[in-house]
Amino acid sequence: MYHSTQTVIHEALKKLNFGDQMYELLKEPLRFLEVRIPVKMDDGTVKVFTGYRSQHNDSVGPTKGGIRFHPEVNEAEVKALSIWMSLKCGITNLPFGGGKGGIICDPREMSGRELECLSRGYVRAISQIVGPCKDIPAPDVYTNSQIMAWMVDEYSHLREFDSPGFITGKPLVLGGSKGRETATAHGVAIVIEEAAKKKGINLKDARVVIQGFGNAGSYLAKFMHDAGAKVVGVSDVLGAITDPNGLDIDYLLDCRDSFGTFSSLFSNTISNKELLELDCDILVPAAISNQITEENAYDIKALIVVEAANGPTTLEATKILNDRGVFLVPDILSNAGGVTVSYFEWVQNNQSYYWTEEEVDNKLKKIMVDSFENVYRISKIHQVDMRLAAYMVGIKKLAEASCFRGWA
Structure with missing residues (x-):
């Protein structure tokens, strides 16, 4: 998955007339952290879990991406997913780069108390590289609003002030956005x-x-x-x-x-x-x-x-x-609704002003329709499939921002 992502990025950058030095910059995350999280289990033993946080590129703005709890989480997957988040944010024109996190565990075999300890331990382990203006996590596979609530509470204790914009996908009463779950x-x-x-x-x-x-x-x-x-x-x-x-x-x-x-x-x-x-x-x-x-x-x-x-x-x-x-619509376009409404939640947290569900749905529809039409237009102009067109749209913003910053 990681190699395939790099292959399509290389092809997209060539189509956009960017050189190999841009590919060298964007083919891998700028930052990757591996952590070890000790958790006292219900049977009294201490189990040490491995977790990751990948930050692909922050040339456009803070990184953004979910946290997954799954027994098959691995380094290459988390890196690839952080790159995809960058592409999704580029396609939807959000002011974020891509991030991703994961913990190797099976939450189906863990109690609520064990999951809470693991969630809080993960936040403590990565706290130095995340934050409302650095890297904003969110739910992903086998994580939910309750886990986000534990994480934002832990982060607020560490920083000693309320920080709802640290994480998205929270319960409504803790600053979550209407429409985020769906x-x-x-x-x-x-x-x-x-x-x-x-x-x-x-x-x-x-x-x-x-x-x-x-x-x-x-x-x-x-x-x-x-x-x-x-x-x-x-x-x-x-x-x-x-x-x-x-x-x-x-x-x-x-x-x-x-x-x-x-x-x-x-x-x-x-x-x-x-x-x-x-x-x-x-x-x-x-x-x-x-x-x-x-x-x-x-x-x-x-x-x-x-x-x-x-x-x-x-x-x-x-x-x-x-x-x-067969008309194939790629993941980085079709499932970008999650990060889009996560962005809405972050904006609402920063403003302390919250929108109705109708407002959220209308804003989401406009962004998704515009993004689809843009990718479809690029696929026709360049005579490429929708996947390559989506990569071209998604990577262009990062590449241009990196050029302006003098990174490539």
Whole structure:
């Protein structure tokens, strides 16, 4: 994933006529921190967790990016994700560079007290390089508003003043923004609507398949269902269910657990691989990376693929899909709604003035539509696919800012 990101960045910079010295600057994060966090577990033992924080480039402004708790977190993944955050901020024209954090752990096997200790320990470990004007974290995989609340509380104790702008994705009562919890899914839904228009597909009665039922996937399923689309397949980490007449999304939302798992309640499940190959109009990978590869790209039947997850389609699969005429909307464009509303939250925290949900939704829609149209326009002007076009749009702002600063 890290190497693939660097490959496309190199190609995008060449298309924009930037030299190799710019690539040398932007191919890796400017700053990367590895920390060790001791936590006293409920059984009395002390377990030491490894955590990371990557800051890709701060030429435009402070870095911004989520924190994920996952057993497969690794250094290369966190670095790649911080670069993607830079690209997302460039695409949406936000005043941020990209950051990302992660802790190697499995929160599904930890108690609430253990998670709180881990969250606070992580903030103490990275406190010297983060802050409202340095690097602003947010939720990501297996983290939520409660974890953000523990983190902002710990940071406020360390700095000895209230600092809500340190982190986004907080509960509303602690300075969170309305619309933040559904922001990623809302952004994906807006992009799906725009992509459907380009392909002449009426979203009402369109057949949609969504891989993943976490924060993004579950809310997106609800948005698609309410828009009149038929959600004919969804999955969680254990398996998938399908119904050609459309699934009862409200029922699935009611019966899922806190990690988005529901498939154990059904006997007639299929695999995630089978789900991806279902006959549908719109396919949304909203789970984990490397799900559409050169092994299954020829079997994808969707007319449109919109990436809600980070890195679900390999570069080889991207080429196959594009050659087959599948309209692929890349992750750094389609899932940028999360960082956009995180930016809104940061602005509201800095002003101590909070917006209505309608204001948030309207501002988000304008940014997502404008960003989609800009990337689509660049893809047509330069005759490149949407992924390369998105990289070109995303990297240009960083490259220009770095030039003005005299960094390259």
